[in-house]
Amino acid sequence: MSEQTADNATATSEEEIFEQKRVRLEKRERLNEDASLGGGAYPVVVPVTDTIQGVRARWGSLEETPGAESGAIVGVAGRVVFQRNTGKLCFASLQAGDGTRIQAMVSLAEVGEESLARYKELVDLGDHLFVSGEVIASRRGELSIMVQEWQVAAKALAPLPNMYAELNEETRVRQRYLDLIQREQARRNVVTRARTMASLRKTFADQDFIEVETPMLQTMHGGASARPFVTHSNAFDTELYLRIAPELYLKRAVVGGLDRVFEINRNFRNEGADSTHSPEFAMLEAYQSYTDYNGIADLTQALVQNAALAANVGTDREGTHVVEWADGTLFDLGGDWARISMYGTLSEAAGREITPETSVEELQAIADAEGVEVKLPNHGKLVEELWEHFVKDGLTRPTFVMDFPVETSPLTRHHRSIPGVVEKWDLYVRGFELATGYSELIDPVVQRERFVQQAAEAARGDDEAMSVDEEFLRALEHGMPPAGGMGMGMDRLLMALTGLGIRETILFPLVK
RNA sequence: GCCCCUAUAGCUCAGCGGUAGAGCUACGGACUUUUAAUCCGCAGGUCGUAGGUUCGAUCCCUACUGGGGGCACCA
Numbered sequence: 001m002s003e004q005t006a007d008n009a010t011a012t013s014e015e016e017i018f019e020q021k022r023v024r025l026e027k028r029e030r031l032n033e034d035a036s037l038g039g040g041a042y043p044v045v046v047p048v049t050d051t052i053q054g055v056r057a058r059w060g061s062l063e064e065t066p067g068a069e070s071g072a073i074v075g076v077a078g079r080v081v082f083q084r085n086t087g088k089l090c091f092a093s094l095q096a097g098d099g100t101r102i103q104a105m106v107s108l109a110e111v112g113e114e115s116l117a118r119y120k121e122l123v124d125l126g127d128h129l130f131v132s133g134e135v136i137a138s139r140r141g142e143l144s145i146m147v148q149e150w151q152v153a154a155k156a157l158a159p160l161p162n163m164y165a166e167l168n169e170e171t172r173v174r175q176r177y178l179d180l181i182q183r184e185q186a187r188r189n190v191v192t193r194a195r196t197m198a199s200l201r202k203t204f205a206d207q208d209f210i211e212v213e214t215p216m217l218q219t220m221h222g223g224a225s226a227r228p229f230v231t232h233s234n235a236f237d238t239e240l241y242l243r244i245a246p247e248l249y250l251k252r253a254v255v256g257g258l259d260r261v262f263e264i265n266r267n268f269r270n271e272g273a274d275s276t277h278s279p280e281f282a283m284l285e286a287y288q289s290y291t292d293y294n295g296i297a298d299l300t301q302a303l304v305q306n307a308a309l310a311a312n313v314g315t316d317r318e319g320t321h322v323v324e325w326a327d328g329t330l331f332d333l334g335g336d337w338a339r340i341s342m343y344g345t346l347s348e349a350a351g352r353e354i355t356p357e358t359s360v361e362e363l364q365a366i367a368d369a370e371g372v373e374v375k376l377p378n379h380g381k382l383v384e385e386l387w388e389h390f391v392k393d394g395l396t397r398p399t400f401v402m403d404f405p406v407e408t409s410p411l412t413r414h415h416r417s418i419p420g421v422v423e424k425w426d427l428y429v430r431g432f433e434l435a436t437g438y439s440e441l442i443d444p445v446v447q448r449e450r451f452v453q454q455a456a457e458a459a460r461g462d463d464e465a466m467s468v469d470e471e472f473l474r475a476l477e478h479g480m481p482p483a484g485g486m487g488m489g490m491d492r493l494l495m496a497l498t499g500l501g502i503r504e505t506i507l508f509p510l511v512k
Numbered sequence: 513g514c515c516c517c518u519a520u521a522g523c524u525c526a527g528c529g530g531u532a533g534a535g536c537u538a539c540g541g542a543c544u545u546u547u548a549a550u551c552c553g554c555a556g557g558u559c560g561u562a563g564g565u566u567c568g569a570u571c572c573c574u575a576c577u578g579g580g581g582g583c584a585c586c587a
Contacts, residue, residue, distance in 0.1 A: 019556060020522055020538050067545095082547065089544035107544065125537075139545045158522075162536045164548055165524035170579050178523090226586065271586045272513090281587075375585085426587095433587055489587055512578070 020159045027122050028155045041155035046130035049075040052096040059135045059143060066141035075132035076102065076145060077153045079181065080125055081163060090119060091144075094129060099187050103144040104131045110148055119150060126156035173503060174511055185326065190507060192311050193494055197264065199310035200284065203303050209260040209286065214249035216242060216266065222469050223247030223411070226269040229279075242268035245487070246285050247411065251440065252475045254287050254483055262286035264490065275501040276432050279510050282490035289481040292439040293423045294339075296484030297400050300427060300435050301337055304398070304493065308333045311497045325499020331430070332397075333496070339400040342387050343421070349390035354383065356405060356420025376457075380407030393431065400425045400437075411450070413441040427488075429496045435488035442483065444476035 031041035039046070050058075055074055062068045078094030081101065085091070088108035095101045106119050110133070123129060133148040161167060161178055172179040172186070179186040201211065219238065221228040223245030233240050246263050253261050267283045284303075288296060308321045317324065321334030347354045350366060356379070363382035367374055374385045383405045391401075403415060404424040412422035416439075423439035441447050451468040458467065494505035503509040 018522065018538095023538070082549095084546045084549050085543095086546070086549085087543040089546080091546050091549085093547075103547075105545080109544080138547095140547080142545090142547075144545095159537060160523085162523040162548095164536065167523075168525095168579090171523085173579095224587080267587090269586070272584075274582090274586095277586060283587085373584095436587080487587085492587070 021157050024124060024155065024157045024159075027124065028157065031122060031152055031155060039151060041152055043151065043153065046077055046151055046153045047075050047132070048077050048130065049132070052076050052078050052094060052102045053098065053100045055102055055135060055145075056100060056143060062135065062137040063141050063143050066137055066139050068137040069146075070135040072135045073132065073148070074135055074145065075130065075149075077128060077130040078102065080123060080127050080129050081160065081181070083123075083125055085120055088116070090116070092123070092129065094131070095181070098191075099184055103138065103142050104129070104133075104147055104150075105136075105138065105144050106131075106147045106150060110146055111150070115150070123150075123152065124156060124159075126158070126160035127152055128154035128156070170511075173509055176508055189494075189498060189500065189504060192498060193505065193507075195310045195313065196307045196494060196497060197490070199307045200264065200303055203306045204260075204262050204286070207260065207299070209262050209288070210258060212250070212253055212258065212261055212263055213265060214243075214246045214253070214263055216268075218243050220467060220469055220471075222467070222472070224267075224269075227271055229268050229270045244269050245283070247485070247487070248469060248472045250285055250287050250485075251480060251483075252472065254289060255475045255478055255480045259289035259481065260287070273510075275503075276492065276495070278491060278502050278506060281502075281506075284488045284490055284493075285486065287440065287483050287485045289483045291484040292482070293402075293425055293437050293484050296437040296486045297339065297425060297427075299484075300437060300486050300488065301398075303488070304429075304434070304496070305333055307493065308497060323497050323499075326504075327499055329499060331496075331499070333429075337398045337400055337427075339402050339425070342383070342401050342403055342405075345391045345401070346383065346387045349394075350386065354386075356418070358383075378407050380405030380409075384408055392428065395428045395431070398427065398429045398434075400427050409438070411441055411447070412438040413443070413446075429492075430499075432492060432495070433489075434492050434496055435486055437484065437486040440480070440483045440485045442476065442480040444473055447476055448473055 028041040055076060059070050059072065062070060076094065078096050078101070080092050081095045082093040083090070090106040092104045092106070093101050094104055106116060108116050111119070130151045130153045131145050131147045131149070133145045136144055136146050138144045161182065163182055167179060167182060176186070180190070204211065217240045219240060221241040221244050224247065226244040228241040228244050231240050231242065244267055246265065250261055250263060262285065264282065264284045266280050268280050270279065271277065273279055286299065288299065305321050308323050309319070311323060312318050312320060315324070322330050322332045324330055343354055343356070354363070358379070360377065360379050360382065363379065363386065364377060367382055367386060370386070370389055372385050372389045374381050402425045403418060403421045406414065406420060406422050409422045409424045412424045415421045415423050425437050426433050427435040427437070441450070448468070451473070455468055491502050491505045494500070495502060498505065
């Protein structure tokens with residue numbers, strides 16, 4: 001079927017196919033037609049005995065003696081990323097997926113006229129090539145395979161992009177595979193992300209957390225203030241929302257006895273995209289019974305610091321919490337992070353006492369004087385906006401900002417001793433909010449009141465406000481243990497570890 | 513949602529109101545130690561799409577589409 005389709009494409013639209021692809025299609029045909037070339041253009045397997053990385057690890061020291069011969073015969077495969085063909089000797093750089101390269105040398109003396117001629121005719125930049133032969137060092141001392149047998153492992157029809165010029169931003173994102181072939185930083189980002197995820201899961205496992213997955217399609221969205229994506233279920237003939245947060249389900253899990261639980265999965269928010277926001281983003285949420293927002297801050301610091309350690313494995317900063325950003329900046333995630341008071345630092349910066357009792361009028365006057373605009377202003381929104389205006393940019397070290405106004409945090413419990421605030425913190429790193437943590441609200445009566453307030457906000461025109469979730473309230477009525485909870489943006493964690501923009505931390509970010 | 517910038521060869525980019533340019537790639541040839549190989553030769557373009565202005569538009573104008581940045585919103 002696929003062969004047929006390809007053949008038709010060759011036959012019917014040859015003139016429309018640009019030259020480089022047409023030439024490669026012809027080579028593909030020749031490989032497929034001539035059985036003596038072994039396996040065609042896309043063999044099922046090639047007889048690989050070693051990886052390129054393995055050959056380098058085992059025989060790399062040959063490079064110290066130019067012209068050395070190991071006597072060892074290996075079979076390796078990789079993508080041809082450079083070719084330097086002369087009349088009777090051809091050089092190709094074969095690249096493994098992680099970017100490790102090895103040189104293949106195809107010499108007339110080793111393979112004969114026929115094989116050398118076919119090699120030069122049929123092997124293009126970008127092809128996956130299998131070679132077998134002796135591991136040697138070239139006269140210039142480069143570790144090489146002196147080829148005895150070669151075989152195309154997979155023919156590339158599309159030409160490799162210019163390896164010396166960086167792809168433009170759009171091509172990098174749309175054709176990330178090319179970015180990965182071409183750019184070491186792109187490959188490193190993927191590895192760092194994978195290591196980070198593994199590290200987080202290990203930290204959780206070490207503290208007896210278990211991982212669950214909760215619904216991404218929800219009949220009612222909640223757990224955060226954000227606008228959702230709406231979709232439709234044919235089977236249930238109903239509107240569904242892509243989740244904006246897993247919170248309300250994870251709390252149900254805690255009610256059910258999953259005392260330490262976390263989830264790493266995607267959230268979707270139908271809002272603007274910029275260097276710190278993506279419409280779909282990976283989110284970590286964790287809930288720990290019988291602790292509060294202080295305990296969950298400890299946990300969060302451990303998660304991030306262990307991730308920094310994991311990201312540094314194999315670098316000159318191994319064993320430290322100092323990460324290196326893409327621009328070369330060193331950023332220290334180590335030590336105990338400061339825990340500062342939102343009202344306290346705001347009062348200090350504004351030069352006047354601001355408390356939960358400060359009136360909306362007074363706050364609005366400060367905002368007006370400072371040129372800070374606040375939509376649908378209330379006490380909480382004004383305090384948060386003013387805090388961001390006065391304090392946020394001055395934070396250079398990772399910092400927990402503690403104790404938020406009650407209006408902005410409908411799912412959080414009141415502070416145990418300070419009226420008007422809730423036990424919530426935001427963790428700021430690199431100028432953005434990396435994580436947020438709470439002493440969770442577990443009183444079903446108060447929770448219902450908060451939902452009702454939110455519904456009123458919604459009626460007032462706040463389309464991010466939550467609606468009353470009766471199913472969630474029913475779960476709470478069965479009793480949720482006291483707990484601390486936390487949410488952390490995974491893409492932002494990668495940003496903090498690598499210094500990159502959010503789209504660089506996501507392998508395939510949304511593109512239109 | 514609003515504002516600004518941007519789209520030229522497979523890739524990266526110049527360019528200009530008067531027949532479209534480079535490097536790499538590709539194609540033909542030479543070359544047995546290259547490594548951005550070198551040398552000779554030769555192709556490759558509806559200049560994002562659709563309108564408009566003009567004797568003439570890749571260039572100026574308008575709209576649309578894609579991309580980037582800023583603002584707003586948000587984590």
